[in-house]
Amino acid sequence: MHQLARSGDRRAGLVEQLTSEKERLIGAILLGNNIVNILASTLAASVLIQIFGEAGIFYATVAMTAAVVIFSEVLPKTLALLRPDGFALVVAPAIRLVVLLFAPVTLAVQAIVNAILRLFGLQLDANMSVSGHEEVRGTVDLLHSEGGMVKSDRDMLGGILDLRDLSVSDVMVHRTNMVALDANQPAEALLAAVLDSSYTRIPIYDGDRDNIVGVVHVKDVLRAMLAAKGDASGVNITNIMVEPWYVPENTSLQAQLTDFQKRHSHMALVLDEYGAVEGLVTLEDIIEEIIGDISDEQDTPEEEAIAGIRKHADGSYVMDASIAIRDVNRALGWELPDDDANTVAGIVINQAKRIPLRGEETRLGTYRFLVMARQKHRVTKVRIFIEDEPDKS
Structure with a gap:
């Protein structure tokens, strides 16, 4: 309807104008509807009583009930459901006259309703409408x-x-899974690690992984090696890396995507509220939130599997515990809650109220989580059983 109005359709513009003031529109329609129904019922009862006497009340009740239900309720509303846009365009001029005619009465009725609601501490709020x-x-x-x-x-x-409801912390690569290289390594080992990595951009730190001093691009490494005629020892990694870009962990994905476009950048380091490196977020991470997992020629078959999830013959699922809950829900059509945790491991730890040992189980609704692997203080692999398969229809 909005598109029709923009293209110059006057009736579509009228529909938009009417629906912009929903209280007046609904009040006028309800008032007109009740006036017509009551008047028609009264007239029918008066005529039938004169013809059939007291029995005319019964005949009038049956006849008007059938007429009102069929012609005043079911038929027009069914037509409106079948052809909502066309129906609205046809009746808009007539409805406009009704709204104008009953405007004083509907305004008075609305004022009375608002006064009654205020007596009970209720206040109408325009922001209550659906966004x-x-x-x-x-x-x-x-x-x-x-x-x-x-x-x-x-x-x-x-x-x-x-995108506007998620923050970069929801999609970032956590620091425990982040590939970063020490600038103090020998040049040959450092460049070999860069070229062996499946990533295009790699953070470089100086001694401490929290002390990120730059980001190196594989293309810049190749250019530097070409200039050095293939001699890795002649390449100084600090001369070709670029300054790191830091963003707060609570930055929304919508804002971060806009910033990526403005800066013509593809990667940013994520800081927590104390200024420590929490992880990194890339343009690909945000795009994957829209179109799903992206695989390329560098990914292994395990990495290419959607969200790294494996289904077993008994109906259970084995997965990396670091997988984001949103990815699991999207891949399997589940509804695991992500209010208190971002990963599957987070759900397990929240339910257990501690870091569970290998072989321990926790439950959440119809889901049963079995810890299959743990490294130090991290749950790394989980098997999930579904006691009652959720309805995915």
């Missing part, structure tokens, strides 16, 4: 449930809508 984001999300979910949209499209649109 555009939530309305689009609801439409997407409805279309998917009705079969009008495939799951991948629903996930992609949902990922776009989620």
Whole structure:
């Protein structure tokens, strides 16, 4: 309807104008509807009583109930459901007259209703209406449930809508999984590690992993080696690395994506509230939140598997405990809560209230988590059993 109004359709503009003041519109329609129904019922009862006497009350009740239900309720509303846009365009001029005619009465009724609500401590708030984001999300979910949209499209649109609600800490590579190199290594070993890595950009630290001094790009390394005629010892990594870019962990993905575009950059280091390096976030991490996991020719078959999840014959799933809960929910259609934890390991630890040992189990609703591997203070691999398969329809 908005697009029709923008293209110059006057009736579409009228529909938008009417729906912009929902209280007046609904009040006028309800008032007109009740006036017509009551008047028609009164007239029918008066006529039938004159014809059939007291029995006319019964005949009038039956006849008007059928007429009102069929012609005043079911039929017009069914037509409106079948052709909502077309129906709205047809009736908009008539509805406008009704709204204008009953405007004084509807305003008075609304004032009385507001006064009564205030007596009970209730206040109408314009902000209570559904936001555009939530309305689009609801439409997407409805279309998917009705079969009008495939799951991948629903996930992609949902990922776009989620960007403003997620922070970089939700999608970043945690420092425990972050590939970083020590600038104090011999040049040959350092360059060999850069070229052996499957990543294009690698953080460089000086002694302490919290002391990131730069980021090196593989292309810059290749250019430097070409200039040095292949002699790795002639390449100084500190001369080709670029200054690191730091962002707070609570930065929204929407803002971070915009910053990536403005700075023409693809990677940023994430700091916690104390200024310590928490991890790193890349442009690819944000894009994967929209379109799903991205694999390239450098990824191993294990890395190419969606979210690193393996399903077993008994219906259970084995996965890396560091996998983000959002990725698991997207891949398997589950609804694991991510309010208190970002990863599967976080759920297990939250439920156990400690770091569980290998072989221990925890439960969350219909999900049973078995700790399969643990390294020091980290849960690294988990097996999940579903006691009652969630309805994914």
